[in-house]
Amino acid sequence: MKITKDLYQSSLALLTDFYQLTMAYAYWKSGKAEQEAVFNLFFRKNPFQGGYTIAAGLDYIIDYCRNFRFDEADLEYLEEMQNSDGSPTFQKEFIEYLRNLDFSCDIEAVEEGTVVFPNIPIVKVKGPLIQCQLLETPLLNIINFQTLIATKASRITEAAKGQSVLEFGLRRAQGIDGALAASRASYIGGCSATSNVMAGKLFDIPVSGTHAHSWIMSFDSELEAFHAYADAFPDKCVFLVDTYDTINGVKNAIEVGKSLREKGKEMVGIRIDSGDLAYYSTIARDMLDEGGFPKAQIVASNDLDEQIITSLKIQDARIDIWGVGTKLVTAYDQPALGAVYKLAAIRKSSGEWEPKVKVSQQSIKINIPGDHDVVRFVKSGKALADMIYLTGNPVEKNNYVIIDPNDPTKRKKININGLEKDNLLKPIFEKGKKVYLRPDIHQIRENAKRNLELFDKAHKRLVNPHIYPVGLEEGLYNLRTDLVLKMKNYDE
Numbered sequence: 001m002k003i004t005k006d007l008y009q010s011s012l013a014l015l016t017d018f019y020q021l022t023m024a025y026a027y028w029k030s031g032k033a034e035q036e037a038v039f040n041l042f043f044r045k046n047p048f049q050g051g052y053t054i055a056a057g058l059d060y061i062i063d064y065c066r067n068f069r070f071d072e073a074d075l076e077y078l079e080e081m082q083n084s085d086g087s088p089t090f091q092k093e094f095i096e097y098l099r100n101l102d103f104s105c106d107i108e109a110v111e112e113g114t115v116v117f118p119n120i121p122i123v124k125v126k127g128p129l130i131q132c133q134l135l136e137t138p139l140l141n142i143i144n145f146q147t148l149i150a151t152k153a154s155r156i157t158e159a160a161k162g163q164s165v166l167e168f169g170l171r172r173a174q175g176i177d178g179a180l181a182a183s184r185a186s187y188i189g190g191c192s193a194t195s196n197v198m199a200g201k202l203f204d205i206p207v208s209g210t211h212a213h214s215w216i217m218s219f220d221s222e223l224e225a226f227h228a229y230a231d232a233f234p235d236k237c238v239f240l241v242d243t244y245d246t247i248n249g250v251k252n253a254i255e256v257g258k259s260l261r262e263k264g265k266e267m268v269g270i271r272i273d274s275g276d277l278a279y280y281s282t283i284a285r286d287m288l289d290e291g292g293f294p295k296a297q298i299v300a301s302n303d304l305d306e307q308i309i310t311s312l313k314i315q316d317a318r319i320d321i322w323g324v325g326t327k328l329v330t331a332y333d334q335p336a337l338g339a340v341y342k343l344a345a346i347r348k349s350s351g352e353w354e355p356k357v358k359v360s361q362q363s364i365k366i367n368i369p370g371d372h373d374v375v376r377f378v379k380s381g382k383a384l385a386d387m388i389y390l391t392g393n394p395v396e397k398n399n400y401v402i403i404d405p406n407d408p409t410k411r412k413k414i415n416i417n418g419l420e421k422d423n424l425l426k427p428i429f430e431k432g433k434k435v436y437l438r439p440d441i442h443q444i445r446e447n448a449k450r451n452l453e454l455f456d457k458a459h460k461r462l463v464n465p466h467i468y469p470v471g472l473e474e475g476l477y478n479l480r481t482d483l484v485l486k487m488k489n490y491d492e
């Protein structure tokens with residue numbers, strides 16, 4: 001079976017909404033297919049009512065774009081499509097056009113693991129209108145999910161305050177591809193390992209785990225089961241102690257731990273998967289300490305998320321390692337990020353770029369027009385603000401005012417002397433050629449960790465986080481306002 005990594009290396013051009021193909025056809029028919037355009041992918045609200053988001057999914061996008069082509073089976077399928085009157089949906093010449101389509105866009109993107117915020121372009125695609133359009137759905141599919149899960153994982157690992165979080169989600173994830181992508185994104189977001197062995201193999205993520213209740217239940221007694229497991233894995237024993245009676249389970253673990261020690265081996269720890277985790281972990285800790293196992297670790301699992309972990313910490317639960325499944329990989333409390341992909345500018349026949357805006361009653365839905373970039377200002381290792389500005393207007397002045405795109409009364413003055421400037425968008429493809437050297441998954445995870453350190457804890461807290469300033473440079477703000485007024489015919 002070909003999934004994920006392999007899948008993304010074969011033709012996936014039909015993994016799109018039908019309307020992308022009908023638009024592609026209509027662009028082609030009206031002679032606009034090759035007109036140059038710029039699209040931006042961005043989201044409007046941080047997920048989980050949080051204060052930040054971790055970008056993820058770029059590696060999949062790179063594979064997707066490198067393999068962007070319609071293969072013969074795809075073309076045959078499209079050629080056979082019919083309108084309701086039996087006429088072919090797509091002309092033969094269009095099928096031929098698709099056959100020869102060669103990916104030739106420029107793509108810039110923020111690197112995976114980067115902390116991002118609403119309105120920041122995460123991916124920018126510049127190239128023939130038809131190609132930009134065809135990329136909309138797959139790019140959104142990839143970024144929306146992985147960014148969501150990386151962010152959830154980051155919130156959970158932040159709540160664990162440096163302790164290991166194991167991702168146990170495979171059995172409850174949204175299908176096979178959802179599970180694999182979730183394991184990858186969870187690792188980027190800070191999890192230490194996954195229980196998903198295929199994700200381990202495909203993505204080079206550490207694999208880890210304990211054992212299930214069925215192991216205990218298959219024996220006549222818990223003690224017998226622990227002994228048998230210790231025989232099989234003398235160096236990797238984490239005993240699940242709550243199958244029948246948690247306190248008795250800890251006693252049995254200690255007994256087997258002692259016999260392991262006689263053989264020169266150490267039990268790694270225990271896992272508690274039910275009941276009051278604060279209460280049982282505290283009792284278990286005391287029992288393990290008194291029984292001569294102060295180093296034995298306590299793993300906890302059972303429907304955990306960042307809120308429960310935080311609560312358990314406040315209760316002084318004695319938990320060392322957190323196993324988190326369902327609520328992480330399904331992004332339980334917010335199942336979609338809601339990122340969108342919008343046309344920002346189009347090149348006219350005169351050669352000039354024309355900025356484009358989508359007007360909406362809801363100001364949050366008005367996109368940022370024009371080819372734009374984003375710079376992050378950093379001072380002494382702390383991020384101060386992000387400024388979105390028109391590409392081609394380099395950030396060279398001393399003083400800037402950035403304006404909140406949704407509330408023009410929210411402004412921030414920035415004197416950029418002495419500040420570091422980080423241009424978040426990095427070149428990924430130039431004219432269809434990959435120019436980006438991909439970091440490995442461990443470097444991406446490190447990038448996420450380093451990125452988070454740039455931000456004050458006020459932006460990272462779970463409840464009512466402090467809003468990090470992201471604003472439009474004044475010129476861009478004015479362009480957007482003028483354009484909206486013009487489109488609403490208020491400009492006379």
Ligand SMILES: Nc1ncnc2c1ncn2[C@@H]1O[C@H](COP(=O)(O)OP(=O)(O)OP(=O)(O)O)[C@@H](O)[C@H]1O
Binds near residue numbers: 275302303315
């Ligand atoms: N001390 C605690 N403080 C807050 N939440 C807790 C505490 N202990 C456990 N929890 C959480 O409360 C929920 C308890 O769920 P539930 O009632 O289904 O558990 P259980 O009945 O003990 O377990 P199971 O159904 O697996 O036998 C879980 O989400 C668990 O993580």
Ligand SMILES: O=P(O)(O)OC[C@H]1O[C@H](OP(=O)(O)OP(=O)(O)O)[C@H](O)[C@@H]1O
Binds near residue numbers: 168172302304326327
């Ligand atoms: O709770 P999650 O965060 O999804 O973590 C994964 C869960 O999967 C296992 O449960 P299992 O499938 O054996 O079911 P049960 O323990 O709920 O009965 C494990 O014991 C965890 O409880």
Ligand SMILES: O=C(O)c1cccnc1
Binds near residue numbers: 169208211325
């Ligand atoms: O290894 C474990 O303990 C594990 C794996 C998957 C789900 N729950 C627990």
